[in-house]
Amino acid sequence: MNAALFPDVVVNGETIPLAAIAAEAQNHSAPKDKPGIAWRKAAQALAIRALLLQEARRRGLVPDPLELAPGRFETEDEALIRALLEQALTIAPVREEEVRAEWAKDPARYRSAPLWDVSHILVACDPRDVIAREAAQARARGILAGLEGDAKGFASAARQSDCGSKAAGGHLGQIGPGDTVPEFEAALRGLPEGGITPAPVLSRHGWHIIRLNATAAGQVLPFESLRPRIAEALEKAAWARASRGFVEHLAAGARITGASLAPI
Incomplete structure (x- = not known):
């Protein structure tokens, strides 16, 4: 393994195995002639995962895996990260006026299928x-x-x-x-x-x-039929923003080498 191209990723003294990064890289897209991009994305994803797991353990959280589908459960790490985010993040409920304003930006984009x-x-x-x-x-x-x-x-x-x-x-x-x-x-x-x-x-x-x-052509759908879908999308967007902010907060106080948390 070329140490210059694929340096060790260390998060607060915890080294992420190169084999784990190589396995994770299979889940990330990159141009065929630039496999290093997939590697950097994988290193970033595992560095973020390590940060979250370290914080969950620091808070003394205990994993309680949920059943995602019949016979399929979260891993303990997934359960810890979920518990951490549920504890750390507070998302304000989406207001009716926010949902309506999102719909009003362009009602024509909400159509039934042609x-x-x-x-x-x-x-x-x-x-x-x-x-x-x-x-x-x-x-x-x-x-x-x-x-x-x-x-x-x-x-x-x-x-x-x-x-x-x-x-x-x-x-x-x-x-x-x-x-x-x-x-x-x-x-x-x-x-x-x-x-x-x-x-x-x-x-x-x-x-x-x-x-x-x-x-x-598909028909423009009425606001009332779309409200739950738009509200859910706004909630997911708010959750994603809050999650990114939380990770950035953890990273600001962490020692990370071998990986960048900047957008790739």
């Missing part, structure tokens, strides 16, 4: 099979070229589809976000009403030629 009326033609293949994938792509391109952008002929062309929807002219009906595979939805979001994808779209099922028949 609905898309969609048709498609599928040329099925296993994308992992290079030969089959390329053959299916060539077939899909041929079908698309035959359409020449003519949406009216889509239903007829859909008779060549490998999807059961070919019996309905390729019509899938109305779908919403998350109802289909990500590649299909991404292509769909880029289409105008009546538009057809300019090239076949590959998914785990094969190549799709997609037509967006119509869009029903």
Whole structure:
């Protein structure tokens, strides 16, 4: 291990094992050519964890793990940190006027999910099979070229589809976000009403030629239906701010080497 690149992380005399940092680094994103960023994020996260656990023990707190799901409990360290934050932080209740002011900033951003009326033609293949994938792509391109952008002929062309929807002219009906595979939805979001994808779209099922028949935009939701969600978001934001402030307070009186608590 290169000591200059990966120095020991010591928090108030407690050394965090390099193996623990290496394991934690798997949970942090970084550009492929900059793995050191993931390491620094991991070192920072474990330094903060050490600070909180040291303070919890200094206060004499005793872990009382909660059951997070049937048969799954907090670790003792997680329980200690939770107990510490519950004791140390005081979060003022969110006021009604705060919730309403947050909603009033832009009511239009709170909408129900849109609905898309969609048709498609599928040329099925296993994308992992290079030969089959390329053959299916060539077939899909041929079908698309035959359409020449003519949406009216889509239903007829859909008779060549490998999807059961070919019996309905390729019509899938109305779908919403998350109802289909990500590649299909991404292509769909880029289409105008009546538009057809300019090239076949590959998914785990094969190549799709997609037509967006119509869009029903999501409706602006009324304040009363949103109030609990907005209040919860404001409470979480306040909790996060208070937690950061508490960690900064602990760090100001701590001796930390090998890790920075500044934003990465």
